[in-house]
Amino acid sequence: MFGYPIETVYLFTLVISGSLTFLYILLSDVLDGIFDAFDHPLLSPQLFLSFFTVLSATGYLLERYTAAASYFIGLISAGVALIVVLLLHFFVFVPLRSAESSLNYAQEDLEGCKAKVIITVPADGFGEILIQRASGAISKPAKSLKNEEIPLEAEVIVVSMENGVAVVAKRDPYYIS
Structure with a gap:
């Protein structure tokens, strides 16, 4: 892909998405204001960054340590990433969002x-x-x-x-x- 082995593409994607996740953690207050126009919970930047991080990590590890076909590894990686992101969303982000609003009082x-x-x-x-x-x-x-x-x-x-x-x-x- 792009003249590079797929293993290298997965590794670069992992490094880039991991770095963007770290930057998002540091700048989340500012970036939440920018991304506030997209106020749908499933379209949040942390879910996209988590998806690409898990997808690339799973893809890299499977490419490196198994002999399965690349398209099969891509499907497995996407499935694992989707499951992890949905679990993150429903068991971490949704409870945090509701807890954040329940601590406020007038x-x-x-x-x-x-x-x-x-x-x-x-x-x-x-x-x-x-x-x-x-x-x-x-x-x-x-x-x-x-x-x-x-x-x-x-x-x-x-x-x-x-x-x-x-x-x-x-x-x-x-x-x-």
Whole structure:
């Protein structure tokens, strides 16, 4: 192919696709903005680069260590690459994409949450609360709704969020929720 043995073509493709993959890892934030027009998950650059890397690596190894026909090796390599890329997509990239979006929260999402006071909230000042969520714990500055002191370790409810500060009220211990 192109005047070179097919083994050499596979090796050059492996080196080029491996180098491009490394560059993509380094510049992924910038390149994601460029490739954002192609927002289909199966058309992502990391899947194309993975496909060519696995295809060329499998092709090179099979050409080097087996006596099978080149067209048969090409088909096997393409099949292996397709399977690996699909596994990568469904078991790595899709869960990462959904996990990335599930860690974000809006300030309004915290309203109505139960929290624990970790720094006493004075009557006319600010303390700090800790909100336990499925994605982790969030600490926020807090002030009292009724301008009353709320002691350390008390359970509170976030009534509202005002400029990143939680307005909290003491949680009624007799109310079951």
